[in-house]
Amino acid sequence: MRRPESLDRAVRSLFALTDTHAVERLVIVDNDPQATAEATARALALETPFPVTYVHQPQTGIANARNTGLAHASDARFIAFLDDDEIASANWLQALLDVQKRYDADVVFGPIEGKAPDARTSIRPVVEAFFSRNGPDVDTLLARSYGCGNSLMKRHTALNGDTPFQVSANQTGGEDDILFARLEKQGARFAWAAQAWVQEQAPSHRANLAYLLQRAFARGQGPSQTAASHGEIAALIRWMAIGGGQLVVFGLGGIGTGMGLTQTGAGLLIRSAEGLGKLLWFSGLEPKLYGASELKRRS
Known part of the structure; x- marks a missing residue:
C-alpha cells in the first residue's frame, strides 16, 4: 500500500x-x-x-x-x-x-x-x-x-x-x-x-502514542470478539472483567505517571487501552487502520 x-x-x-x-x-x-x-x-x-x-x-x-x-x-x-x-x-x-x-x-x-x-x-x-x-x-x-x-x-x-x-x-x-x-x-x-x-x-505515522493507543484498543477487542463469535459467554465475561481491571489500574497509573510523556506513562496507557478494548468489543467500534482508511490517510 x-x-x-x-x-x-x-x-x-x-x-x-x-x-x-x-x-x-x-x-x-x-x-x-x-x-x-x-x-x-x-x-x-x-x-x-x-x-x-x-x-x-x-x-x-x-x-x-x-x-x-x-x-x-x-x-x-x-x-x-x-x-x-x-x-x-x-x-x-x-x-x-x-x-x-x-x-x-x-x-x-x-x-x-x-x-x-x-x-x-x-x-x-x-x-x-x-x-x-x-x-x-x-x-x-x-x-x-x-x-x-x-x-x-x-x-x-x-x-x-x-x-x-x-x-x-x-x-x-x-x-x-x-x-x-x-x-x-x-x-x-x-x-x-x-x-x-x-x-x-515502524513508519513515522505509526511511531507515536496516538496510533499505539488505537492499535492497543483493537488488540484488546480481539479475545472478547473471539469469545463472542464462538458463543462462549463465560469466556466473554471473563475477558470483559479482565479488561475492566486493566482499564482502572493501568489507566490511573498512566495518568499518575505523565500521561504518556514518559516511558512508564505511555506503557501504562497502552495497557489501559487494551483493557478498554476488551470492554468495548462490539461490532462497529473497531478502529479502521487498513485498506480504504489507510488509502485515505495517504491521499
Whole structure:
C-alpha cells in the first residue's frame, strides 16, 4: 500500500538468505488501486535469484491482499509471510522450515525486533517494544498464536479454502487472529522458531502514542470478539472483567505517571487501552487502520 521503498528493502533482505533455493516463488501483492508498487516489483524481479509473481489487487484491505497472494500459490506446500515493513535475517526462512519439520507444525512463528527511528526519544523504547514480538529463547511448540507477519504455514491445512483470511477484517485488521482462533479449535499445531528473526521498521505515522493507543484498543477487542463469535459467554465475561481491571489500574497509573510523556506513562496507557478494548468489543467500534482508511490517510 504505497510503500515501494519498504517493499524494495524487504525483498532485498531475501537476496541475502543463507539458502535462496528454499524460495520456490515470491508473490508480491500490490494493494494500491493505482498499482504504485508495480515498477519496484518489476525491477526487483530482474535481480532476484528466484521467480517473482507480481499481482495487483485494487480492492483495498489486508485480508484481500493476503487471500490474493494465496490464490497465486495454490500449489505450494508452505507459505511464508513477510510484511513489506519487515527485513528478514539471513537465517529467517531456514529457521522456520527447520522448526516446521521438527514438530510437523501447521503454523510456525518467529521473533520480531521493532525499530522506530522517527519516534519521540522519550517514548521510543515503548514504541519499539510495541512493534516487537518476543517468545521463548528456544524452538518449541506453542499453546498460543501470534500475528501473521513473520510466519510459515502449511498451505493445505492452515490455509485451505478460497478466502482463509476473513474479508470482514479488511479495514480493521485481526484477520490473522480469526484464522488462528479457528485453527486452534481444530487442533492445529503451533510452533516457535527462536532464530527466525525479522526486523520491523515502524513508519513515522505509526511511531507515536496516538496510533499505539488505537492499535492497543483493537488488540484488546480481539479475545472478547473471539469469545463472542464462538458463543462462549463465560469466556466473554471473563475477558470483559479482565479488561475492566486493566482499564482502572493501568489507566490511573498512566495518568499518575505523565500521561504518556514518559516511558512508564505511555506503557501504562497502552495497557489501559487494551483493557478498554476488551470492554468495548462490539461490532462497529473497531478502529479502521487498513485498506480504504489507510488509502485515505495517504491521499
